[in-house]
Amino acid sequence: MRRYLARLDAVLVQAVIAGALSFAHLHDIAEAAGQDGWKAWAYPVSVDLLFVAAWRRLRALRADHRAARAAWTWFVIALAASLGANIATAGLLDLGAVPAWLRILVAGWPALAFLGGTLLAHTPTTTPAETEPAETPAPVAEVSVERAPETAPVQLPPAGPAAPEAMPEAAHEPVELPADPAPATPAPEPAAVSVPAVPPALLDHARKIADTHRTATGSPIDRDTLRARLGVPPALADAITAQLA
Numbered sequence: 001m002r003r004y005l006a007r008l009d010a011v012l013v014q015a016v017i018a019g020a021l022s023f024a025h026l027h028d029i030a031e032a033a034g035q036d037g038w039k040a041w042a043y044p045v046s047v048d049l050l051f052v053a054a055w056r057r058l059r060a061l062r063a064d065h066r067a068a069r070a071a072w073t074w075f076v077i078a079l080a081a082s083l084g085a086n087i088a089t090a091g092l093l094d095l096g097a098v099p100a101w102l103r104i105l106v107a108g109w110p111a112l113a114f115l116g117g118t119l120l121a122h123t124p125t126t127t128p129a130e131t132e133p134a135e136t137p138a139p140v141a142e143v144s145v146e147r148a149p150e151t152a153p154v155q156l157p158p159a160g161p162a163a164p165e166a167m168p169e170a171a172h173e174p175v176e177l178p179a180d181p182a183p184a185t186p187a188p189e190p191a192a193v194s195v196p197a198v199p200p201a202l203l204d205h206a207r208k209i210a211d212t213h214r215t216a217t218g219s220p221i222d223r224d225t226l227r228a229r230l231g232v233p234p235a236l237a238d239a240i241t242a243q244l245a
Contacts, residue, residue: 019048025085032095033106043106046113047085051078057120074116081109196236198243206230206240220245 026044035043054075061068089095093102209229213221221244227237 022082022086023048025089026082028089028095029085029102030106032098033103034098035106043109046110047078047081050074050113050116051082053117053120054078070119074120077112077116196239198236198239202230202232203240203243207244210244 023044026047027040030043031040054071054077058068058071058075061071088102206226209226210221213219213225223234223237223241226241226244227234230237230240232240
């Protein structure tokens with residue numbers, strides 16, 4: 001406990017000394033830039049407040065694992081203002097003849113500090129994903145499929161030897177066979193196939209097709225080719241082929 005208090009006291013003393021020196025350097029720069037009276041004392045307070053606000057905002061964003069670019073930007077701006085004042089008062093700058101650009105920076109600091117403090121204080125701490133309710137998926141309609149009733153398998157009787165049919169008593173009586181069997185009936189002769197008549201105009205047209213085919217191929221036209229060219233039934237094609245032969 002004593003070690004903790006001793007360490008804490010040392011840190012507090014160091015913080016007080018560093019804060020007092022930085023406060024004095026900022027006051028001297030503001031007073032040298034033309035800000036006299038209470039205004040010169042207000043500049044160190046403004047820089048330190050922006051520094052502390054940026055640091056707290058940076059820690060909060062890092063704890064939530066979020067991007068902290070804006071907090072880092074204002075933290076660097078406040079650090080540059082404080083560090084620049086400390087370096088400028090080390091003899092590198094003539095406080096009796098402050099350059100115009102430094103006067104412009106000191107005069108514009110209040111607006112810059114107000115903008116940074118406003119953005120750091122009013123930035124929402126929750127992400128849009130946390131505020132917006134999660135979309136619930138639409139319920140999926142359950143489709144019930146009715147199965148057809150199962151039919152019981154049909155059991156067939158076991159196959160066995162066929163029972164002998166009762167023979168009529170007449171079968172046991174002797175059968176008298178004729179001496180000469182009846183002559184076999186001759187098979188009927190096939191009917192004569194009627195040949196369809198070929199119109200003369202169709203025959204002339206078929207002859208022209210046959211002559212053209214013979215001239216082109218050197219062989220007579222067959223029945224299937226002639227039938228395909230004329231588009232006639234097979235029987236009529238046979239009759240035309242027979243007359244052209």
